[in-house]
Amino acid sequence: MSQTADQPDVEQHTGDVPPHRYTPALAQQIELAWQDRWEAEGTFHTPNPTGRLSEGFERVADRPKYFLMDMFPYPSGAGLHVGHPLGYLGTDVTSRFRRMDGDNVLHPMGYDAFGLPAEQYAVQTGQHPRVTTEANIAAIKAQLRRLGVDHDDRRSFATIDPGYYKWTQWIFLQLFGSWFDESAGKARPIEDLVAELDAGTRTPTAGTNPSGLPWAELDDVARRTVVDAHRLAYLNEAPVNWCPGLGTVLSNEEVTADGRSERGNFPVFRRPLKQWMMRITAYADRLIDDLDRMDWSDSLRLMQRNWIGRSNGAKVRFAAGAETVEVFTTRPDTLFGATYMVLAPEHPLVATLTADAWPDGTDPRWTGGAATPREAVAAYQRQASRRSELDRQDAGREKTGVWLGVTAVNPVNGRELPVFIADYVLTGYGTGAIMAVPGEDTRDFEFAEVFGLPVVRTVQPPEDFAGGAYTGSGPMINSANDEISLDGLEKADAIARITEWLVQHGHGEATTTYKLRDWLFSRQRYWGEPFPIVYDENDLPIPVPTSMLPVLLPEVDDYSPKTFADDDADSAPEPPLSRATEWTTVELDLGDGPKKYRRETNTMPNWAGSCWYYLRYLDPADDERMVDPELEKYWLGPREPGDVGGVDLYVGGVEHAVLHLLYARFWHKVLHDLGHVSSEEPFRRLVNQGYISAFAYTDERGFYVPAAEVVEKDGQFLYEGKPVNREYGKIGKSLKNMVTPDEMIGAYGADTFRVYEMSTGPLDQSRPWETKAVVGSQRLLQRIWRVVVDEQTGQVRAAEDVEPGEETLRALHRTIAGVRDGFSTLRFNIAIARITELTNHLTQAYGASSPVPRSVVEPLVLLVAPLAPHLADELWTRLGHEGSSAWHAFPVADERWLVEDTVQVAVQVNGKVRSQVSVPADADAAALEAAARADDKIAGYLDGATVRRVVAVPGRLVNFVLG
RNA sequence: GCGGGAGUGGUGUAACGGCAGCCACGCCAGACUUAGGAUCUGGUGCCUUCGGGCGUGCGGGUUCGAAUCCCGCCUCCCGCACCA
Numbered sequence A: 001m002s003q004t005a006d007q008p009d010v011e012q013h014t015g016d017v018p019p020h021r022y023t024p025a026l027a028q029q030i031e032l033a034w035q036d037r038w039e040a041e042g043t044f045h046t047p048n049p050t051g052r053l054s055e056g057f058e059r060v061a062d063r064p065k066y067f068l069m070d071m072f073p074y075p076s077g078a079g080l081h082v083g084h085p086l087g088y089l090g091t092d093v094t095s096r097f098r099r100m101d102g103d104n105v106l107h108p109m110g111y112d113a114f115g116l117p118a119e120q121y122a123v124q125t126g127q128h129p130r131v132t133t134e135a136n137i138a139a140i141k142a143q144l145r146r147l148g149v150d151h152d153d154r155r156s157f158a159t160i161d162p163g164y165y166k167w168t169q170w171i172f173l174q175l176f177g178s179w180f181d182e183s184a185g186k187a188r189p190i191e192d193l194v195a196e197l198d199a200g201t202r203t204p205t206a207g208t209n210p211s212g213l214p215w216a217e218l219d220d221v222a223r224r225t226v227v228d229a230h231r232l233a234y235l236n237e238a239p240v241n242w243c244p245g246l247g248t249v250l251s252n253e254e255v256t257a258d259g260r261s262e263r264g265n266f267p268v269f270r271r272p273l274k275q276w277m278m279r280i281t282a283y284a285d286r287l288i289d290d291l292d293r294m295d296w297s298d299s300l301r302l303m304q305r306n307w308i309g310r311s312n313g314a315k316v317r318f319a320a321g322a323e324t325v326e327v328f329t330t331r332p333d334t335l336f337g338a339t340y341m342v343l344a345p346e347h348p349l350v351a352t353l354t355a356d357a358w359p360d361g362t363d364p365r366w367t368g369g370a371a372t373p374r375e376a377v378a379a380y381q382r383q384a385s386r387r388s389e390l391d392r393q394d395a396g397r398e399k400t401g402v403w404l405g406v407t408a409v410n411p412v413n414g415r416e417l418p419v420f421i422a423d424y425v426l427t428g429y430g431t432g433a434i435m436a437v438p439g440e441d442t443r444d445f446e447f448a449e450v451f452g453l454p455v456v457r458t459v460q461p462p463e464d465f466a467g468g469a470y471t472g473s474g475p476m477i478n479s480a481n482d483e484i485s486l487d488g489l490e491k492a493d494a495i496a497r498i499t500e501w502l503v504q505h506g507h508g509e510a511t512t513t514y515k516l517r518d519w520l521f522s523r524q525r526y527w528g529e530p531f532p533i534v535y536d537e538n539d540l541p542i543p544v545p546t547s548m549l550p551v552l553l554p555e556v557d558d559y560s561p562k563t564f565a566d567d568d569a570d571s572a573p574e575p576p577l578s579r580a581t582e583w584t585t586v587e588l589d590l591g592d593g594p595k596k597y598r599r600e601t602n603t604m605p606n607w608a609g610s611c612w613y614y615l616r617y618l619d620p621a622d623d624e625r626m627v628d629p630e631l632e633k634y635w636l637g638p639r640e641p642g643d644v645g646g647v648d649l650y651v652g653g654v655e656h657a658v659l660h661l662l663y664a665r666f667w668h669k670v671l672h673d674l675g676h677v678s679s680e681e682p683f684r685r686l687v688n689q690g691y692i693s694a695f696a697y698t699d700e701r702g703f704y705v706p707a708a709e710v711v712e713k714d715g716q717f718l719y720e721g722k723p724v725n726r727e728y729g730k731i732g733k734s735l736k737n738m739v740t741p742d743e744m745i746g747a748y749g750a751d752t753f754r755v756y757e758m759s760t761g762p763l764d765q766s767r768p769w770e771t772k773a774v775v776g777s778q779r780l781l782q783r784i785w786r787v788v789v790d791e792q793t794g795q796v797r798a799a800e801d802v803e804p805g806e807e808t809l810r811a812l813h814r815t816i817a818g819v820r821d822g823f824s825t826l827r828f829n830i831a832i833a834r835i836t837e838l839t840n841h842l843t844q845a846y847g848a849s850s851p852v853p854r855s856v857v858e859p860l861v862l863l864v865a866p867l868a869p870h871l872a873d874e875l876w877t878r879l880g881h882e883g884s885s886a887w888h889a890f891p892v893a894d895e896r897w898l899v900e901d902t903v904q905v906a907v908q909v910n911g912k913v914r915s916q917v918s919v920p921a922d923a924d925a926a927a928l929e930a931a932a933r934a935d936d937k938i939a940g941y942l943d944g945a946t947v948r949r950v951v952a953v954p955g956r957l958v959n960f961v962l963g
Numbered sequence B: 001g002c003g004g005g006a007g008u009g010g011u012g013u014a015a016c017g018g019c020a021g022c023c024a025c026g027c028c029a030g031a032c033u034u035a036g037g038a039u040c041u042g043g044u045g046c047c048u049u050c051g052g053g054c055g056u057g058c059g060g061g062u063u064c065g066a067a068u069c070c071c072g073c074c075u076c077c078c079g080c081a082c083c084a
Helices: A024-041 A085-100 A116-125 A129-147 A162-176 A190-199 A220-228 A280-293 A298-308 A332-337 A373-386 A442-451 A491-504 A629-636 A660-673 A741-748 A750-759 A771-788 A806-824 A828-846 A854-864 A869-878 A925-934 A936-942
Strands: A065-070 A104-106 A178-181 A186-189 A233-243 A248-250 A269-278 A311-320 A323-329 A340-343 A402-409 A416-421 A433-436 A508-513 A533-535 A541-543 A585-589 A594-599 A649-652 A686-688 A692-698 A710-713 A716-719 A725-730 A902-909 A912-920 A947-953 A957-962
Touching: A024 A129, A024 A741, A024 A750, A024 A869, A065 A085, A065 A629, A085 A104, A085 A129, A085 A649, A085 A750, A085 A806, A116 A129, A129 A741, A129 A750, A162 A178, A162 A233, A162 A541, A162 A660, A178 A190, A186 A190, A186 A660, A190 A220, A280 A298, A280 A660, A298 A660, A311 A332, A311 A491, A323 A332, A323 A340, A323 A433, A323 A508, A332 A491, A340 A442, A373 A402, A373 A416, A433 A442, A491 A508, A741 A750, A741 A771, A750 A771, A750 A828, A750 A869, A771 A828, A771 A854, A771 A869, A806 A828, A806 A854, A828 A854, A854 A869, A902 A925, A902 A936, A912 A925, A912 A936, A925 A936, A925 A947, A925 A957, A936 A957
Parallel strands: A065 A104, A065 A649, A340 A416, A649 A686, A902 A957
Antiparallel strands: A178 A186, A233 A248, A233 A269, A311 A323, A311 A402, A311 A508, A340 A433, A402 A416, A533 A541, A533 A594, A585 A594, A692 A725, A710 A716, A902 A912, A947 A957
16 A cells, blocks of 8 residues: 555554554454454345245344445446445445344345446456456455445346346347337237237337238238337337447437547447337336436436426428428417428438429528529538537527428418528427427527528517517417417417317327437447347347347457447448357247347447346346346335335436436336336435545646645645645546545545545535545544543443433433434434534543443444444444344434423524523423523613514524514 | 526534534644654634624525525536527
8 A cells, every 4th residue: 555645654653552542453453353254144134025035034024124225336447436435335324224223224236347348448458358347346346345335245246147137138028029009108018019910909100011001911021020110129220329439339328419429539420220229218208207206306307307308399280392391399389470491401301392493583592502402402411411410519600501492381371481401400309390480489580580581470579678589478469360369378378279270270289209219229349238139031130038048148259349430430330249150140949940040249238237237136146037026026116006116225426317317217117017027116216426526736837746745834735845736626547636445444444434434424415535634533433432442451431330411311312313313314424423422522521441331332332333333343242242233223312311401592682692591491482581581681782772572482592672 | 598506614514494603624722742643621703992893605685583585696516408
């Protein structure tokens, strides 16, 4: 371990410290011994109600269950810093507290290990990803053990274990084997669909039957194609996010707003490719609506709501020559104000709509300088396709576009609307076409200004309105035809009326659109779960029978991905598994005799393994089932009818707000629909822990200097005697401000490190790291130790025959109440403050060596046990108890000692505190007032003044309002 | 631009609408010490003529009473961003 200026040198002073002091060296010794003992005795084994892990359940059968967990770590090889354990310690303290307080607590931990970063790390180090990943897992496991966390180690696994990914593949087959029945609002087995199609009670969903022939007239292959297009996991040829720098395609959630890969920051291009998709959009409504049934933070729910992006509106059809252009709008009430239309440059109707020649007198601004509409459109499309995502999304850019040379007809008033293409309309949203209402839409107004298009106002702006698009509320104007008038109506009524009219006349209908897209599920990488899919001679997908799972990831000579120049948009993905020629074809007997099949060579994204791992903790060794339904019901089932169920407390970083948390909810809902789980949601309560950052320092050249060697002097920061600039940022090697748990544990012990991390604020709050402040937590633990153990003799100071005084009893019970409050609200800092107060009180009341009442010492040890479990267990056994305190009942405050006999009450005059009076705790308002008036100081203020009013709040204060 | 959250000592933080700053770091002083980066004790918001005055980003409001509730503004953080 490196020595740095901030760390105390333990060895230097051991010569003259008392022989039985709680020193870092003693802490180490105690901690290692207890960690061994907990493991040997299975202290933290949690019994299941049934099955393989049910031994000892009768001991906890009458306890309520409590399932809490962390977002499991991803062993990247970069190493843990002091910020990483924050959440793990938060759940650990909670877990230990709830176990002591009478819950059957499940607190497991596993490892997310497939995926890009692990593969990249392996490529860098020239080793097989399994080798590096397993080494990294072992390292993290050892670090967690050294922190003293209470995970049930029998339930641990990694997503790369064949026994685990067998069931990841099984879940994929569940998704492949089902479809979303819109009328039922849920997923159903695909066999039901086939049966209903056969029976003629259902027709294929729109867009799934390219031939258009009736089901009965389709041949087998055509039927399979139709059915495949209904599945929740389906193959689709569509523009996807192709990232040449990573050599793989990515999901929308993995691409940043400026069109780059979240991982590695490489450019991403839209490119049509045939890929596996997950039909998450079918669940958009339930994913939004059920957010309100869960205990998640408002901000997180909002992020999911925004990502799903539901908007209610209407589809409206406009006739354009022989064609019909369908638009989506959230403001059908402004239909009378539409003065032109815009299609996305990639809209499929552009080619058919485009005119051969410009009509006479065409505004030169509309032509893009081209001789014909076709030339103008071709040029504009080319320009739009070359434009990067970043450019295209720059809202500040001047609007561009060209006219197609044709018009469409507004169904409400017959007005001829010129039809443009412009890149401010996006292909992927709504119908890829809009009606433009410059009077009430800012973007349309900007376009209208550039192209000289008319503006018709349909909402009355206020008198002082400055001009431009008016997006506020107001009565409708200019909105009437022979049959309908919206004039005078407010927005909501107007939308209802016009929608009704559109439906009556066949011009449109109410509809809902979403920003959420289906989840792109294939990756062209080696280090992931293989798909349990093979292809037959028709190139159609066939599921591998569950009896043949898992489909093992084959060993290959070259597992590195085929990557390309970052900006090589025309490159094509090449899955590493396609090079495993032995593996790619396989002879199987799938019912009609042994045949050759071609394997799917894509792998799953690393989100797959993390989508359902919480279920596997219930029994990771179950080889018969993904999860035993009885265990799922016990640990995750609804607590009462209408409850969503799920993990009782899930702690993790906010960076997974729309990735892991959305995908996992989707899978869980599918599993629920198919009857595999009783709960409707995976995570009932979710808390985002804060981040720990640290100061970093730059010298006069702007280079970072080692933060640990910077000293502060008179408000200045010095490195090697020279002033440096202080910055604040992420902990890491690049800022030279790395501090690791191992260093802190080496210098102070795990308990001190735990107490320090928990003392710096509520769990969900971000905070700075400050090594020099850790000593405060060490001093606290030393004082607690000293209250129990005589530092000179090593004798236990607790004595049965010493009765605590009243003040000590009050201090104890106030502390119990405060610590409970802190633990149950994840504000561990409050619990630690109360424990500190009690410890300081005992230190003062009983000195360094006189006996301390056992009736106070024991509760103190139990109170601190969730925070500093090694120290507590050591003291607990020294106090004469057998074994760990982990299962001992947590102290309960006695109300008797929480209420005071007499209370100090503030006396205010005109709202300012002028004095204090001591009154009986149950004194009523009149008695309070009398006591206050009797106070000399107050009498002085009241003398000669008119008391206009007296406010007396029993137990709180008296306020005299003078006239 | 839209949406959300937050602004309290030198620092991390704490305060059912009721005595602002619990607890800790740091700092100051003292005790024990050859010594102190150990331990223990006391002090520590700002100003002060030592009476007191002023203090929770700024300005208003509600209230007997506001860090807390309401309105406006400023600053910072987060999310989304031409989403029709």
